[in-house]
Amino acid sequence: MWRKDFLFGAATASFQIEGASKVDGRLPCIWDTYCATPGRVANGDTGEVACDHYHRYASDFATLSNLGFGAYRFSIAWPRVMDEHGHINPRGVDFYRRLLDTLDELRIQPYATLYHWDLPQHLQDRGGWLNRDTAYRFADYADRMSRLFAGRIRGWMTLNEPYCSAYLGYAEGRHAPGLTNTSYAVEAMHHLLLGHGLAVSALRANDRAPVGLVANVNAVTPASNSAADLNAARLAHANGNLWVLDPLFKGEYPVELEQLWPQAKAPIRVGDMDIIRAPMDFVGINYYFRQVVEADAQRGFKEKPLPNVERTQMGWEVYPDGLRDLLVEFKNRYPELPPIYITENGMASDDRVTEGRVRDEQRMRYLGRHFAAIDEAMKQGVDVRGYFVWSLMDNFEWAYGYEKRFGIVHVDYGTQVRTLKDSALALKEFLAQRD
Template sequence: MFEITREDLGPNFTFGAATAAYQIEGGQIDGRGSSIWDTFSATPGNVKRADNGSVATDHYNRWPEDLDLVRDGGFEAYRFSLAWPRLIPEGIGAINPKGLAFYDRLIDGMLERGIKPYATLYHWDLPSALMDKGGWMNRDIAGWFGEYAALVGRHFGDRLHATATINEPWCVAFLSHFLGIHAPGYRDVRAAARAMHHVLLAHGTAIDALRAEGAKNLGIVLNLEKAEPASDSAEDQLAFDYGDALFNRWYLDGLFKGRYPELLTNRLAQYLPDGFEKDMEVVSRPLDWLGINYYTRGLYKYDATRPVFPYTGIKGDLPKSDLGWEIYPKGLEDLLVRVSREYTKLPLYITETGMSETDDTRRVKFYDSHLRAVANAQAQGADVRGFFAWSLLDNYEWAEGYTSRFGIVHVDYETQKRTPKGSYRAFQGMLHNTR
């Protein structure tokens, strides 16, 4: 069980669990279109064991049972994503009524159980038809995404407690277009630079579209890290500056200062879209809250052999998860204080944190220490309002396939049986009868 109590986080603190459509839904039927993860996972070598999300945890059919788990765990909120290709199979144009009906059932099911719906418009499942048009490399995606956002705002907005535009724009842009680890798997600096800008332009365009439809309580979810230099040397300090700028400051500066770090705009000048500066007013549209996903730190060492960005990320000596990610709760505390002091006084939500691990006793300790880190950040003035565990269920963990388990509920992928783990029981014990 946890040592921290709910009262340590404040009387109005929101506890929830989080998932994402492609990772749990399956249900590639009923008019759903193809996504870039369908094709990326079908390409040999991209995903461990060639796993794909065609079935995942069968949430498309088993959603009532999964919402019961959210409710019975004592969570008052559920963060989920809508699948763009399920709602608009080609990304633009014709709407799929069966897709609307599925999310009607899901959202109404949350409300019937007293669960607040926290929706995310985009959690990486871009319609394949839009990839054919250039995807995030094409400036037109801002308009395509705006049309999709308008549909969500118009059809679901009055039932959603909160809406985020995009989950983890660093992953959408850099991980997927420069490092090539996630769909669409590009390793190209021009592709990455354009995606880095267009993902935030699309976010701002979607905020405008949602507000035009009367949607309230709007935000975005950034994945941020506690960036640190590998040593005190001037070279490693420069490496840290690049790493922090790429992972953290590009998105925080763009959203809250209306500009990108000069270190990066100078380095990427020949690759960025012409006139991108004129878009910054849209990029930095006012928000109602900021979501932060936190998992580990970035430790940066100078590397002169690397083109464009002269650094390499290294592993430190902290304890690690089974994915090799360092466990660093103090990093979360420091990060929350930094964001609240340097960037925004908006309410902050930990929209994801969790641990890939088969030893659930370690996961319980992970959550306990990270909740304590949130309380410590609150004591230093950070306005943190909520915490969402990643993830409710073991699921399709992208390029790791089904080999990585983040869930607080175990899923037997052969039978789809759900079994709460000790970490679920720890949350349940803390939250029981306090709703």
């Protein structure tokens, strides 16, 4: 089923697991501010402690190694490694040096994401991603990190899910910084992608490691075969998938955005799209669910969830075929599509430790069915090189706080005790069979 060189790893993100939010010179980020705003995050949860990975990374990596994973995708916390003047914070950098040393000792390949949503608050105070200058500050950050860690990172990922940063953060307000203006989202997206393109050049100037970006995608199905619903699906697909990928691989935004948001204009300057479409060595794809949509006179489309389908704790429909179909579509749509890594895939469930065991049968089925979907896509010629399960451990799930558990390792947040779930043990057995 899988090539011997196919990479299997687990993924995490800094704000969701590290904690230590006021330790060793780390500055506040937009998610610290968002968490401190009443009503934003479930139960008033914050990332101040999270999984305390900042102090427990060695034991967490021992677990990762014991499970047999060959790779680890993590994110560097921008506010931990640089101060408000753009200077390096040596104590923050030293944490990631120790992290990389430990991974190296365990022979686990490190894949680093530069931006997993934790923008330094001092940059948000100057406009955040609405300020074009933030793209250049991001490039500076990429330059400094790639100088410091040259030769130590197996793959660089510039942005994680710019759709979520732009749309959920600037149009819907469900993510930091919590703004609610569609025009803001369009501006933020352009500056995020510009920052990506600028960072690609900086990374390549300092390091030979492959460079890519991580995009979240979801399957879209019309609620009926009516012309209105078919158009709604076209708009939803452009919004959720093509808004990021078309600029990267075609050098233009999808025309459907003009129908969705006729008053919102990307602040494009001469040369921007050439920077944005800088060739990448790979693209990361995060996939979780399907949307069924119908026409909506105001928004262009809206969800019409199907009854009697399998869903996760998030309420997301389990639809593995959507991953296969999207991978094949992207291969056909983008002639310049580089190799693909599935950089996130997994599900949340209401996991409990009972007699020392976590029985997460649904997650085991979920992962197996998505493995099969990836295999089918590869048989249709899609170049998929690796897979990272989301997530190594339960963690801070953004606006949901600690209510949703995506990990293959259970975390008791009161005691910080880790417990391998049945899915982790099943993956360990699967990975051992490949050796």
